[in-house]
Structures are given as structure tokens and as C-alpha cells.
Amino acid sequence: MKLLSRYLLKELVVPLVVWVAFLFLLLFVMQFLRGTDVLLGSAVTLVDMGSLLLFLAPHFLMMALPIAFLLAILLGLGRLAEDRELTALQALGIGPVQLLAGPLFVGVVLSALMVLLTSTAEPWGLTRVKEFVAEIIKKNVVGDVKPGVFYEDLSNLTLYAERVEGTDRRWTHVLLNDDRDPAAPLLMLAQTGRVNTNTSGQVLTLVLEDGEAHRSNRGTSSYSVVSFQEAEIAVGVEGSLGRRNRFRSPKEELTPRELLQAADEAERTGGDPRSFLMALHNRLGNALAPLSFALLGTPLAIGRRQGGRAWGYLLTLGGYVLFYLLMRLFEQMGQQGRMPVLLAGQLANVIFCAAGLVAMYRVNRSGTVR
Structure with missing residues (x-):
């Protein structure tokens, strides 16, 4: 059984690492292209680019880990289903429910990592990015003003x-x-x-x-x-920075403790604390997404025979877009007071988990391969 667990973990971890690296690089390139007028200034060095990458790393990991994990499940376990390896395991008495242990274990590890990142490293990194790019803009003004040329970047x-x-x-x-x-x-x-x-x-x-x-x-x-x-x-220079660097909300620069303090202060002064509380619970809901993806992705992957990688890519994209839209919908409802903020932050995960349990029940009744 230990050999089987290691084999299944390998089928998940290897594509997970590859896709996290790919999505991380893609996100950085997209952000770089949006800020070329700042990042390609005369004062920018390779050390500056490395520092920027370090500051953005926690934020990009928070974005890349859930979708990369879902993709790893659908492609990794889906390959086992297509190659009839899961049929052989079923003949040995290993059912779909037992195969869920590996993805759930990886999902728990990823969720714990994301909770840690979103509580500490991500707010720190986004705050440092704001200050760092402001300093780059200042240095660029010194180096980019040319004699006899109008400078209009401010x-x-x-x-x-x-x-x-x-x-x-x-x-x-x-x-x-x-x-x-x-x-x-x-x-x-x-x-x-x-x-x-x-x-x-x-x-x-x-x-x-x-x-x-x-x-x-x-x-x-x-x-x-x-x-x-x-x-x-x-x-x-905040206006210049904001125009070129709109990849975050200012609330993402606050730690969970600071969000709670801001909510308490808003409540004491007669303001509305829901926006701060919703930001906190929405952040927690995103961090727990790997668990719901594990519950839903595993039965979808092992319960099919054909479709190949194209099916996995399409289902991953559709699933993540649906999850994102549900998160945004429930976030708006929580901010408007139409739903408790705790429920609004986790309802997308609850829906995905419920759908995953139903799919696992159907796969378990009909066998690994139908």
C-alpha cells in the first residue's frame, strides 16, 4: 500500500510542480509586459528584477497553486484511467474512495501553505512591491530625462x-x-x-x-x-504606479490581524466592517480551494476513459472559472449584507465539495471505469 501511495503521489506532485512553475512564469511575464515603461527604465538592473520577482512570488503562488493542483489531478489520475491502470487496481480491491487519500493529502498540504502565505508573505510582498516600484520610478526620472526631449511619464x-x-x-x-x-x-x-x-x-x-x-x-x-x-x-508616483500595476486590491496588503483591526475600527466609528471581514473570509476561502478541488477533481479524473489532455485542460479551465465566478458572486452578496460573510467566503468550496462527494458516490457505485 505504501508503494501505491508513493506512485499516486508521484503522479500528482510531478505535474503539480511543472504547472506551478509554468503558471508562475506566465503570471510574471504578463505583469512584466503591463509595466514595461517602468521595468525597462534606464535605472532598472537585474538585481531589481530579482527583487521584484521575490516580492511578487507569494502573490503569484496564491494564484497558481489551486489551478495547477486541479490540472495535476485531472491529467495525472486521468492518465491512469486511460491506461487502464485504475482498472487493474480495482481488480485488486482498491476502489475510488481509497484513491482519494493521495489528492486529499496534497490538498491539505497546499491549503496549509496557502493559509501561511496569505497571512504573512503575500501582504508583506505586495506592500514591498508598491514601495519598490515607486523607488524605481524615482530612479527612472533621473536617468530617463534626456536633453531636448519632453518627458511625460509622470x-x-x-x-x-x-x-x-x-x-x-x-x-x-x-x-x-x-x-x-x-x-x-x-x-x-x-x-x-x-x-x-x-x-x-x-x-x-x-x-x-x-x-x-x-x-x-x-x-x-x-x-x-x-x-x-x-x-x-x-x-x-502612486498614480503612475497604479496605472501600470493593477494586479491587486489594497486590502490584500493587510494581514488577517490588520483586517480584523480595520473592521473593529470601522464598526466603532459607525462605518461598515463587512468589506474588511469579507476580504478576510474570501482570502481564507481561496486558500482552502485545493481541498474542494481534490474532492471534485478526483472522481472526475478516475471516472472517465477518453478525452485525453484536451479534456483535462478544458475541464480545469471551466472548473476554475466557475469557482472564481462563484467566489466573486458570493463576495458581492456578503458585502451587501445579503449573506453572512463567513458563509459567503466558503460557499463556493462547499458547493464544490458537495458536487465532489456526489460524483465520488456515483463513481464508487459504478466502478472506476464505466
Whole structure:
């Protein structure tokens, strides 16, 4: 029996590792392509790319593990069914229920890992990504501003420098057009300028020296001019980052404890704590998805004879899309108060588990291969 368990685990673990690696790489490439204007800047190094990959790894694993596990079950155990190996095991008295032990064991391990990731590493990684990409944007501004070329990568700002000189990339004869306030645009002309990269967080500071600031009010005919010796323009890079990096919700940056604290604070101040509680239970529901996938995927895999890999791919895609849609539907109902948040977070898993138990009962009655 131990030999059989090791053999079945091998049929699950090997494709699981392969598909996790493939999906992880796919997710990273997709994210990279969405942020090429930041990640291909002149200041980005291979070390920066490695750091970004490290910070994103927990988030991508949370996305890749459930679908890779379902795919491993349907393809791994499905191959045994197609090759009649499960028929031979049934002749030896090993039924479908006994074959469920291996996928359930792997599902428990994956769920425990996902609970750990979503409670610690994922919030930490997403928070660090936000800070890290902000620092990259700041460094890119220093390196990407070219003499005689308009720089427009900052939201609603246009920067122009006639010359860029020195190791600190100081600008000469600078023009800065600020349209962040459409009703009162600002035009600044300065003899010199530079980027202050010592600021922390989501703020970048442009330092302009010896110049004039021109502001007009489009609602009236007023126009003002102010001379200055030194002016600092604070630019929030969060808008630039958010425009290129929309792969997460801000609540995913909070740990479960922080979500509970936010819910308590919202309740004390008369707000609605359901959004924070729903985020917590939805995260837990996603982490427990491998268990429901094991219960549903095993009977679907061992109860068929034909279809091949195409059948496995199609069923995996359809199953995961259905699970995702159910999670989103119940999440909305939980946030709207039409369903308790605990039930809303786990109902998709309950439905899949119930469907899996029914399918296992039918397969067990009719035999491994019909």
C-alpha cells in the first residue's frame, strides 16, 4: 500500500510542480509586459528584477497553486484511467474512495501553505512591491530625462530640460508644465533643476532653482507670476504606479490581524466592517480551494476513459472559472449584507465539495471505469 501511495503521489506532485512553475512564469511575464515603461527604465538592473520577482512570488503562488493542483489531478489520475491502470487496481480491491487519500493529502498540504502565505508573505510582498516600484520610478526620472526631449511619464506633468549634465543629472533651462489641477494649470521656468531621490514612500520631489511660476485660472481672467530662488514640487508616483500595476486590491496588503483591526475600527466609528471581514473570509476561502478541488477533481479524473489532455485542460479551465465566478458572486452578496460573510467566503468550496462527494458516490457505485 505504501508503494501505491508513493506512485499516486508521484503522479500528482510531478505535474503539480511543472504547472506551478509554468503558471508562475506566465503570471510574471504578463505583469512584466503591463509595466514595461517602468521595468525597462534606464535605472532598472537585474538585481531589481530579482527583487521584484521575490516580492511578487507569494502573490503569484496564491494564484497558481489551486489551478495547477486541479490540472495535476485531472491529467495525472486521468492518465491512469486511460491506461487502464485504475482498472487493474480495482481488480485488486482498491476502489475510488481509497484513491482519494493521495489528492486529499496534497490538498491539505497546499491549503496549509496557502493559509501561511496569505497571512504573512503575500501582504508583506505586495506592500514591498508598491514601495519598490515607486523607488524605481524615482530612479527612472533621473536617468530617463534626456536633453531636448519632453518627458511625460509622470501623471499630468510634462518636463523639459535643455541640457542634462553631471553625475547627479542636473538640468539646465527647465520647463515644467503641471496640469494636475485642470482649473489652474501651472507653468514653471527655471535655470536649473534636479530630482531629490532621498524622499521616501510614494512621493518624488523635483527641485527647481532661480525661476518663475506662471499660474492661470481658466474660470476667470486672472493670471499670476511668482519669482523664486528655489521651489520644490512634490509628485505622487502612486498614480503612475497604479496605472501600470493593477494586479491587486489594497486590502490584500493587510494581514488577517490588520483586517480584523480595520473592521473593529470601522464598526466603532459607525462605518461598515463587512468589506474588511469579507476580504478576510474570501482570502481564507481561496486558500482552502485545493481541498474542494481534490474532492471534485478526483472522481472526475478516475471516472472517465477518453478525452485525453484536451479534456483535462478544458475541464480545469471551466472548473476554475466557475469557482472564481462563484467566489466573486458570493463576495458581492456578503458585502451587501445579503449573506453572512463567513458563509459567503466558503460557499463556493462547499458547493464544490458537495458536487465532489456526489460524483465520488456515483463513481464508487459504478466502478472506476464505466
